[in-house]
Amino acid sequence: MDQPQASVPVPQVIWESLELTLSNVVRALTKDIAKSLGKSHEPLAKALSGKIKVHLVEEDAAEDARCPFMCQHAETPAFLSPCGQPILWGSTRCPAHLVATEPKLRKMSALKHEDVLYGLEEDGTVYSGQGEPVGFYDGTRLTLLNTS
Numbered sequence: 001m002d003q004p005q006a007s008v009p010v011p012q013v014i015w016e017s018l019e020l021t022l023s024n025v026v027r028a029l030t031k032d033i034a035k036s037l038g039k040s041h042e043p044l045a046k047a048l049s050g051k052i053k054v055h056l057v058e059e060d061a062a063e064d065a066r067c068p069f070m071c072q073h074a075e076t077p078a079f080l081s082p083c084g085q086p087i088l089w090g091s092t093r094c095p096a097h098l099v100a101t102e103p104k105l106r107k108m109s110a111l112k113h114e115d116v117l118y119g120l121e122e123d124g125t126v127y128s129g130q131g132e133p134v135g136f137y138d139g140t141r142l143t144l145l146n147t148s
């Protein structure tokens with residue numbers, strides 16, 4: 001009787017490296033065990049050749065393969081932003097947020113500029129990840145104040 005198997009998206013290059021490494025280790029271990037027993041390694045190798053299905057996703061996967069759960073991140077604790085981890089296949093969230101409820105924290109829009117994530121309030125005020133006001137955004141132009 002087949003049971004449905006849950007799978008987790010994995011970057012393809014990591015999976016292929018892992019699979020190659022593991023199959024080399026299994027092959028060497030199989031031959032080592034067979035040699036210790038004074039038997040042929042073929043039956044053991046055949047018994048260990050079963051495969052499972054794994055769902056693979058490119059690292060730059062589409063947004064719908066990323067967890068949209070709004071949570072606090074270590075680098076931007078002042079506001080909530082999408083989790084961004086790969087989702088558990090067959091669900092819409094990652095394993096960590098599968099049954100979680102969103103924390104009660106000020107919700108701002110995320111504004112990314114030169115790989116830095118800022119929080120944007122409805123009035124246009126732009127906040128750093130630590131909650132400090134650092135500039136403003138008028139809908140087309142971002143103005144960052146020099147605070148140093």
Ligand SMILES: [Zn+2]
Nearest residue numbers: 067083094097
């Ligand atoms: Zn998540």
